[in-house]
Amino acid sequence: xxxxxxxxxxxxxxxxxxxxxxxxxxxxxxxxxxxxxxxxxxxxxxxxxxxxxxxxxxxxxxxxxxxxxxxxxxxxxxxxxxxxxxxxxxxxxxxxxxxxxxxxxxxxxxxxxxxxxxxxxxxxxxxxxxxxxxxxxxxxxxxxxxxxxxxxxxxxxxxxxxxxxxxxxxxxxxxxxxxxxxxxxxxxxxxxxxxxxxxxxxxxxxxxxxxxxxxxxxxxxxxxxxxxxxxxxxxxxxxxxxxxxxxxxxxxxxxxxxxxxxxxxxxxxxxxxxx
Amino acid sequence: xxxxxxxxxxxxxxxxxxxxxxxxxxxxxxxxxxxxxxxxxxxxxxxxxxxxxxxxxxxxxxxxxxxxxxxxxxxxxxxxxxxxxxxxxxxxxxxxxxxxxxxxxxxxxxxxxxxxxxxxxxxxxxxxxxxxxxxxxxxxxxxxxxxxxxxxxxxxxxxxxxxxxxxxxxxxxxxxxxxxxxxxxxxxxxxxxxxxxxxxxxxxxxxxxxxxxxxxxxxxxxxxxxxxxxxxxxxxxxxxxxxxxxxxxxxxxxxxxxxxxxxxxxxxxxxxxxxxxxxxxxxxxxxxxxxxxxxxxxxxxxxxxxxxxxxxxxxxxxxxxxxx
Ligand SMILES: Cc1cc2nc3c(=O)[nH]c(=O)nc-3n(C[C@H](O)[C@H](O)[C@H](O)COP(=O)(O)OP(=O)(O)OC[C@H]3O[C@@H](n4cnc5c(N)ncnc54)[C@H](O)[C@@H]3O)c2cc1C
Ligand SMILES: Nc1ncnc2c1ncn2[C@@H]1O[C@H](COP(=O)(O)O)[C@@H](O)[C@H]1O
Numbered sequence: 131x132x133x134x135x136x137x138x139x140x141x142x143x144x145x146x147x148x149x150x151x152x153x154x155x156x157x158x159x160x161x162x163x164x165x166x167x168x169x170x171x172x173x174x175x176x177x178x179x180x181x182x183x184x185x186x187x188x189x190x191x192x193x194x195x196x197x198x199x200x201x202x203x204x205x206x207x208x209x210x211x212x213x214x215x216x217x218x219x220x221x222x223x224x225x226x227x228x229x230x231x232x233x234x235x236x237x238x239x240x241x242x243x244x245x246x247x248x249x250x251x252x253x254x255x256x257x258x259x260x261x262x263x264x265x266x267x268x269x270x271x272x273x274x275x276x277x278x279x280x281x282x283x284x285x286x287x288x289x290x291x292x293x294x295x296x297x298x299x300x301x302x303x304x305x306x307x308x309x310x311x312x313x314x315x316x317x318x319x320x321x322x323x324x325x326x327x328x329x330x331x332x333x334x335x336x337x338x339x340x341x342x343x344x345x346x347x348x349x350x351x352x353x354x355x356x357x358x359x360x361x362x363x364x365x366x367x368x369x370x371x372x373x374x375x376x377x378x379x380x381x382x383x384x385x386x387x388x389x390x391x392x393x394x395x396x397x398x399x400x401x402x403x404x405x
Numbered sequence: 406x407x408x409x410x411x412x413x414x415x416x417x418x419x420x421x422x423x424x425x426x427x428x429x430x431x432x433x434x435x436x437x438x439x440x441x442x443x444x445x446x447x448x449x450x451x452x453x454x455x456x457x458x459x460x461x462x463x464x465x466x467x468x469x470x471x472x473x474x475x476x477x478x479x480x481x482x483x484x485x486x487x488x489x490x491x492x493x494x495x496x497x498x499x500x501x502x503x504x505x506x507x508x509x510x511x512x513x514x515x516x517x518x519x520x521x522x523x524x525x526x527x528x529x530x531x532x533x534x535x536x537x538x539x540x541x542x543x544x545x546x547x548x549x550x551x552x553x554x555x556x557x558x559x560x561x562x563x564x565x566x567x568x569x570x571x572x573x574x575x576x577x578x579x580x581x582x583x584x585x586x587x588x589x590x591x592x593x594x595x596x597x598x599x600x601x602x603x604x605x606x607x608x609x610x611x612x613x614x615x616x617x618x619x620x621x622x623x624x625x626x627x628x629x630x631x632x633x634x635x636x637x638x639x640x641x642x643x644x645x646x647x648x649x650x651x652x653x654x655x656x657x658x659x660x661x662x663x664x665x666x667x668x669x670x671x672x673x674x675x676x677x678x679x680x681x682x683x684x685x686x687x688x689x690x691x692x693x694x695x696x697x698x699x700x701x702x703x704x705x706x707x708x709x710x711x712x713x714x715x716x717x718x719x720x721x722x723x724x725x726x727x728x729x
Contacts, residue, residue: 146541147678158545232510233519260547261540261659264510264520267480271514276481276592279507282653292595296653297503298608298662299417300600304479307591316643316660317653370519374535375548382685385706387697391720394691395727397707402689404612404668405635405728 131193131286131308131326133178134248135217136239137171139201139208140259151376158376167208170254174314176339177324178252179216181286185329188340192328194218196246200225200235206355214342214350225360231371232260234364236268241363243273248309250291255280255313266313276306282317286327407495409436409443412487412512413459414504417599421447421455423609424500426567429462431498431527431560433568438529439495444468446490446580448483450476456577463571472582474589478504480511481589488515489583492555496534501559509559519551523663525564542659543682562608563665563686600652602639607655610638612668615657615684618644619673619694619713624651627717628672634724640664640684642674658683673713676701693717 141149141163150159175197182193197212199205200223209220223238243251256263270277282301283294295302296315306312317323321334342350360367388394398405409432414422432443442465447455449471456469470486491497491512499505501523513520521536525546528535533550536558540547607613614637616628624645632639641651643658657664659682669687674680676692676699684690685704692705695712702708709716 141541143542144678146544149541149544151545158541158547231519233514233517236514256660258659259541261523261538261542262520263506263522264513267507267510268514268520270480270588271484271511274586274588276588277507277511278592279480280503295503297597298654299597300652300654301598303595303598305593305595310591317647320647370551370553371521372550372552373547374550376540377546377548379539379543379546379685382690382704384703385690385708387702387708387710390711391709391716391723394707394709394720395723398668398689398691399727402668402706404689405724 131182131250132248133181133193133195134243134246134251135171135175135178135195135197135212136251136253136265137175137197137199137208137212138168138254138257139165139199139205140168140257142166143169143258146258151378155375155377156373165204167211168254168257170256170258170314172339173316173319174252174254175212175215175217177284177314177318179340180324180329180335181250181284181326183326183328185326185333185335191216191218192326196221196248198223198239198242200230200238200360202226209355210350211342213353213355214347215340219353220355222355222357223360223363224357229360229367229369231369232262232264232268233370234360234367235265236272237367238360238363239265239269240272250308251311253311253313255315266311270311273311275310277311278304278306279313280315281312282315283323284312284318285325288327407493408440408465409496409498410491410494411443411445411464412497412499412505412508413445413447413455414500414502415447415449415452415455419451419454421458422502423567424502424562427562427565428498428500428560429568430565431524431558432496435496435527435529435534438532438534446470446487448475448486460575460577461570461572462568462575463573464575467575467577468580469577470580470582475582477594479589479592479594480508481592482585483508484511484515485583485585486580487512490580492516494555496556496558498558498560501561505559509557513557516555516557518553518555518557521549521551521556521558523561524558525561527558539682542678543685544678561663563663600654604632605636605638607638607640607657607662608664610666612637612670613640613657613664613666613684613687614670614672615640615642615674616645616651616672617642617674618648620645620650622650627714631717631721634721635668637670642680671701671705672717674701675699676704
C-alpha cells in the first residue's frame with residue numbers, strides 16, 4: 131500500500147496557554163513557543179507505518195509512506211523527523227503560514243494526490259493550532275473519494291479498510307474501498323488499533339508512536355525531500371478565510387478551597403445555588 | 406434573496422436531535438445579515454416526522470429529502486444534496502456534532518466555499534458575517550471573515566442556547582436527492598456500537614461528574630452513585646479513556662466533547678489545558694484532587710484537597726442526607 135501523510139508544524143500544544151496576542155490584535159504571537167509536529171499528524175504517520183508493515187517485523191517496509199507538509203523552509207525539520215521515523219520520501223510545498231487556509235491546503239493536496247497516486251491519504255483530524263478540522267473532509271470531496279474521519283481503529287481488508295470512527299454516540303464502523311481519505315483521532319495509536327493485511331490479529335503494538343533510532347536520524351538526511359511551490363499546485367491561490375482579530379478568552383479565576391464535603395455542599399446549595 | 410440554511414440532524418429514533426436547535430439559534434442570530442430569514446433542510450430514510458417537528462421554529466421553509474440511501478448517514482451520500490440545496494443560500498450551518506463536523510467541510514468543498522468550524526459566536530455587521538472560533542485548545546478566540554459567496558459553518562452546541570419553538574407552522578417542501586459521485590458506492594456503514602447509558606446525554610446535562618486517571622478500574626463504581634445523587638451525566642479525561650476505564654465518547658476536552666453545564670465536578674483530574682478546553686465554560690466548577698498544586702484548582706470555584714476514594718462516597722452520602 132502507498133500512503134500519503136500530511137504533517138503540519140504547530141506551536142507546542144502543551145504551551146498553548148502561554149500564547150500571546152500580538153499588540154495589533156490580529157495575529158497570535160508565537161515567539162518563544164517551540165514548534166512541534168501536530169500530535170494528530172504524528173498519530174497519522176504511526177498509523178501509516180503500521181499499515182505498511184508486518185507488526186512483528188517492522189524493519190522490513192512493505193509499502194511506501196510519503197510525507198508532505200505545506201510551510202516555510204523550517205518545516206523541513208518536521209519532514210526529516212518523519213523520514214527518520216520510517217517514512218520513505220518527503221515533499222515540502224513552499225508557502226508562508228499566513229498564505230494558507232484549509233481550502234488551499236486541500237486543493238494543494240488534491241494536486242499532489244494526482245501525481246503521487248497513493249492508495250490512502252492519512253491526515254490528523256485537526257491541527258491543534260487553528261483547531262479547524264476540515265482539510266481531510268475537503269480533500270475527500272475534491273477527489274470524489276470516500277472519507278472516514280476521527281478514526282480510532284483501522285483494519286486492512288482486500289482493497290478496503292474497516293475503520294472504527296469515534297462519534298458522539300459510540301463507535302461507528304465504516305468499510306471504505308481504496309483509494310480513500312482517513313483522518314485519525316487519539317486512540318489510533320493504542321496497541322490493538324491498526325492492522326495491516328500482513329500483521330497477525332494477535333499482535334499488540336507498544337502504546338503510542340514509535341521513535342526514530344539514532345542511526346535512522348543520520349540516514350534520514352539522505353532520503354529524498356522534494357520541494358514544490360503553492361503556486362505550482364494551486365495556480366492563483368488566494369485566501370478565503372482571514373483572521374481579523376484574536377483575543378484571549380475571559381480568564382477564570384481560582385475560587386476557594388473548602389475544608390470538607392459538608393462545606394462543599396453548603397456552598398453549592400446556598401452560595402452558587404446549583405443544587 | 407439568499408438566506409441561511411440550517412442542516413438538521415435526526416437521531417436513531419427518527420426524532421430531531423436536540424443539538425440541531427443550536428444551529429437554529431445560530432441562523433436566527435445571523436439572519437439579519439443574510440436577507441432576514443432561514444430555512445431548514447432535513448435528510449433521512451424517513452424524515453417526515455422530523456420535518457413536522459422542525460416546522461415549529463419560524464423557518465421560511467422546511468425542506469425534506471427522503472431516500473432509502475439516506476437512512477444511515479454518510480457524508481458521501483448527504484453532501485451532494487446539501488450542497489445542491491445550499492447553493493441558493495449564502496450561509497449553510499449545522500451544529501458541530503460528530504456528524505456536522507464530518508459533513509459540513511465536505512459540503513463546503515463541493516461549493517468551493519470557506520468553512521468556519523465549531524463557532525462560539527456569529528457576529529452581524531450590516532450585511533456581513535464574522536465568525537468567532539476557539540483556537541489553540543480554547544486559549545484564543547479568532548474572529549474570521551470568509552470571502553467566498555457562500556459561507557459554511559458549524560455551531561458549538563454549548564455556546565448557543567437551543568432555539569425555542571416559535572409557534573406557527575413553516576411550509577414543508579420535498580426536495581429530490583442528488584445522485585452522489587463515485588465515492589458513495591465505495592463506503593458502507595457496517596455497524597454502530599452505541600454506548601448505552603442510563604445517564605443524561607453529556608452535552609445536554611445540567612450537571613456533569615467527570616473522572617480522571619486516578620479512578621482506575623473503580624471508575625464507575627465510585628462515580629455512578631454520585632452521578633445518580635446529582636442526576637448528572639458522566640464524563641472522563643483522556644487519560645481515563647486511554648487506560649480503558651471509560652468509553653471513548655465520555656471524553657471531555659479539546660478533542661472530546663465540549664460541555665458547559667451548571668455544575669462540573671472534576672474528580673482525580675489534573676487539569677491539562679486540553680481537558681480544560683472542554684469544560685471551562687461551565688457555570689460552577691468543583692475539583693476534588695489530592696494534590697493541592699493540581700492545575701485544575703486554578704479554574705475551580707470550589708476545590709477540595711482530598712483522597713477521592715474517601716471524599717466521593719462522603720459527598721454522595723452528604724447529598725443524600727441533605728436532599729433525600
Ligand atoms: C493532542 C492532544 C489532545 C488531547 N485532548 C484531550 C482531551 O480532549 N481531553 C483530556 O482530558 N485530555 C486530553 N489530552 C490529554 C491531556 O494532556 C492530559 O494528559 C489528560 O487530560 C490527563 O488526564 P488526567 O487528569 O485524568 O490524568 P493525570 O494528569 O495523570 O492526573 C491525575 C490526577 O489525579 C490526582 N489523583 C491521583 N490519585 C488521587 C486520589 N486518590 N484522590 C484524588 N486525586 C488523585 C493526581 O493528583 C492528578 O492530578 C490531550 C493531549 C493531546 C496531546
Ligand atoms: N500546512 C499544512 N501542512 C501539512 N498538512 C496540513 C497543513 N494544514 C493542515 N494539514 C493537514 O490537515 C489536517 C487537518 O487540519 P485542519 O483542517 O487545518 O484542522 C492536519 O492534521 C494536517 O494533517
